[in-house]
Structures are given as C-alpha cells and as structure tokens.
Amino acid sequence: MATIRDVSKLANVSVATVSRVINQSGYVNEVTEKAVRQAMETLSYVPSDMARSLAGKKSATIALIVPDILNPFFPELARAVEDAAHQLGYTVILCNSDHDPEKERNYFGMLKNKRIDGIIVASYTIHPQQLLELQRQSIAAVVIDNHFPSHPILALQSKNREGAVMAVRHLLDRGCTTIAHISGPLEILPSRERLLGYELVMREHGMFAPSLIAEGDFHVEGGYRAMQELLKLHPDIDGVFAGNDLMAIGALKALYIAGKAVPQDVKLIGFDGIALATVVPELSTIAQPIAEMGKLATHYLMRQIRNEPVECKTHELDVRLLVRQSTTD
Structure with missing residues (x-):
C-alpha cells in the first residue's frame, strides 16, 4: 500500500508539499499540484481520513x-x-x-x-x-x-402555513363544506404551522370548529385513529386535510372501513409529497421539495x-x- 512518502518521491517534492495538496492548506503552484495528484493516481494512494482528522484537518x-x-x-x-x-x-x-x-x-x-x-x-x-x-x-x-x-x-x-392554506382552499374549490384536520403532534413546529393555516382559511369562511380537529402522530395508525374520532363527532365530513401523507393513508383506511368512498363521499389531501402517497387512490398532497x-x-x-x-x-x-x-x- 502506497504511503505519503512514496507519493513525495514519485512527484519529486517534499512530504509537506504533498500534505498541503491533500489538505488544501497553504500555497502550492499549479504545476506542482498536478504532479502530486498524478503521483497519487499512479500509486492509487488514498489519504487516511482518520490521520487527517487526528492532525486537526477535515475528516470529510x-x-x-x-x-x-x-x-x-x-x-x-x-x-x-x-x-x-x-x-x-x-x-x-x-x-x-x-x-x-x-x-x-x-x-x-x-x-x-x-x-x-x-x-x-x-x-x-x-x-x-x-x-x-x-x-x-x-x-x-x-x-x-x-x-x-x-x-x-x-x-x-x-412554507408549512402557506401549504396548509393551499390544501384547505383546494378542498373548498372541490365543493367541500365540512372540512376536518388531522394535525401532527402539536409540540412540533411544522404541525402547529399547518394547523394555523387550516384555521386561518376555515375562519375566513365561517366554518371553523375546534371539534373538526384531531391530533395524530405523523404515522398511519395515528391518522386512522384520528379519522375514527372525527367521524364519530361529524359523520357529515366531506373533506379532510391531514398534516402529513402517512396520516392521510391512515385516514383513508378509516374512511374505507366506515363505508365512505374517496373522493366521492370525502375528499382527502395530505402533506409532504412522499413516494408512498401514490397508493390507490393516489393521494392529493402538498409536496415539500x-x-x-x-x-x-x-x-x-x-x-x-x-x-x-x-x-x-x-x-x-x-x-x-x-x-x-x-x-x-
């Protein structure tokens, strides 16, 4: 296995110069740097990240x-x-x-x-x-x-709040009149921002009611349980904005078991844009980049x-x- 000294000999430079090239520290002229890198390639020399780290250099x-x-x-x-x-x-x-x-x-x-x-x-x-x-x-x-x-x-x-506003307005545009929200855990900032966006639009249209909100856990099972709770309180729900796609999938399961067809009876939208959201029926969602x-x-x-x-x-x-x-x- 080649060493830094082998590289220095082949390139006809000092070990210190090779070290400067490897660690990008200090001045080395273009011709010399090219010679060092050519020697490293010829010898298949790979710098030790551990050695560089111990020397106070970057560990990559x-x-x-x-x-x-x-x-x-x-x-x-x-x-x-x-x-x-x-x-x-x-x-x-x-x-x-x-x-x-x-x-x-x-x-x-x-x-x-x-x-x-x-x-x-x-x-x-x-x-x-x-x-x-x-x-x-x-x-x-x-x-x-x-x-x-x-x-x-x-x-x-x-833009979590802006995305929530887009989601609820989309449900309104689709003719929904009783829109529920399954939030993520409210100690999590994005959950609170998405809830605020939902609340903003619902209040603008005089449709806000605290009982239309159920807290989930960002997992499928949490969305399932929250949707069951919401249907008990509001069997007339015709739109659901879930705080993420996993909870939307859980809500989809609960709606199916309750005999609600999506999207004919209830329209459902999630948040995130994960690949898993392309289940059947494919979920509308607010896609994060x-x-x-x-x-x-x-x-x-x-x-x-x-x-x-x-x-x-x-x-x-x-x-x-x-x-x-x-x-x-």
Whole structure:
C-alpha cells in the first residue's frame, strides 16, 4: 500500500508539499499540484481520513440526525443529503434519534469525538444552545424542518402555513363544506404551522370548529385513529386535510372501513409529497421539495465547513399542490 512518502518521491517534492495538496492548506503552484495528484493516481494512494482528522484537518465526514427513520420523509431527505455529499467527496453518518433528547445528546458527544466536520439536524427536541455550542467548537450545523429565528442558526424549512392554506382552499374549490384536520403532534413546529393555516382559511369562511380537529402522530395508525374520532363527532365530513401523507393513508383506511368512498363521499389531501402517497387512490398532497431541501442543507453546510460567508437565518422553501385521485371525482 502506497504511503505519503512514496507519493513525495514519485512527484519529486517534499512530504509537506504533498500534505498541503491533500489538505488544501497553504500555497502550492499549479504545476506542482498536478504532479502530486498524478503521483497519487499512479500509486492509487488514498489519504487516511482518520490521520487527517487526528492532525486537526477535515475528516470529510458529516452527520445527519433525523427524528424518525420510519417516516418516509426522512429516508428521502437522507438520500438527497448523501447524494450531494458524495459528489463533494464526503461520507454521511446517519443517526436516528427517535424524538429522544437524551439520544440526541449522546449522538452529539459521539460525533464531536469523531471530529465530524458538520451536522445536519432534523429535530424537534433540540435546543438552540446545543447548536450554538457546536458553532463555538467550529463544527458546522444546519437545521432542517425547524428554526430558531432569535438565534444566528442556519435553518431550512418549507412554507408549512402557506401549504396548509393551499390544501384547505383546494378542498373548498372541490365543493367541500365540512372540512376536518388531522394535525401532527402539536409540540412540533411544522404541525402547529399547518394547523394555523387550516384555521386561518376555515375562519375566513365561517366554518371553523375546534371539534373538526384531531391530533395524530405523523404515522398511519395515528391518522386512522384520528379519522375514527372525527367521524364519530361529524359523520357529515366531506373533506379532510391531514398534516402529513402517512396520516392521510391512515385516514383513508378509516374512511374505507366506515363505508365512505374517496373522493366521492370525502375528499382527502395530505402533506409532504412522499413516494408512498401514490397508493390507490393516489393521494392529493402538498409536496415539500424534499430533494432540494437535502441538497441545499448540504450546500450550506459545506460553505460553513470551508469558512465561506453564509447568512445564518431561516430559509423557507416553496411547496406545491399535487392534485390526484383523492380529491378528484
């Protein structure tokens, strides 16, 4: 196996020069750098990331912390992050926190010990102080699907409230007069934003009633149970906006068991735009730009890692209405 000294001999330069080329630190003229890289290629020399890390250099590794790997939104997000990182020569460590703050803290400790270059965090339980502490330790961090506007933290989220408004207005346009909402857990920011969008439109049309809202858990079973509760209180429901696509699928099951045809009796729309939403009938949904979100988060993280100027603020991404069978007669 070739060593850095073998590369230096073949390129006829010092070991220090080879090190500067590998770590992109210090000046090396173009001709010399080309000779070093040619020698590395000839010898099939691969720098040791561990050695670079121990020397205080970049480890070429980032982490992605997600709260629920069973929710298809997060594997789709992880795929986008991994693809973008791979193109830039970085490896991604995927961590599933299960919405557990203690597990998140343990991950942070482990990742810092591994001299990770940066962390993308999709978490609803993290505190801004934890992210600011990472910054103080020169560990780049980007937040996804959450934000802390009072702190200099770079965050990416979709326009959740605007998307909810689009969903409810679509149901109204389809002739619905009794529209229910299955929210996600209300301690989660996107859930609250989507609920507020629903409430805004319903109040505008004089149709709001608290009993038309049931809280789910962002899973299929939670959507199923919430839909059952809503049908007991309002058997005349003819429109449902579910806070995510998984709960919409659960609601679809409950409606079917109750003898309600979708979309003939009840029109149903979800939120997220996951691939699983193309069940039969295919679900109308408010699609988040999941792939774009993952790529942008990786892009902003890399800019921080390279000490490039980047504004630490919340960036909101557009959503779009996808009209499918579940709202179309």
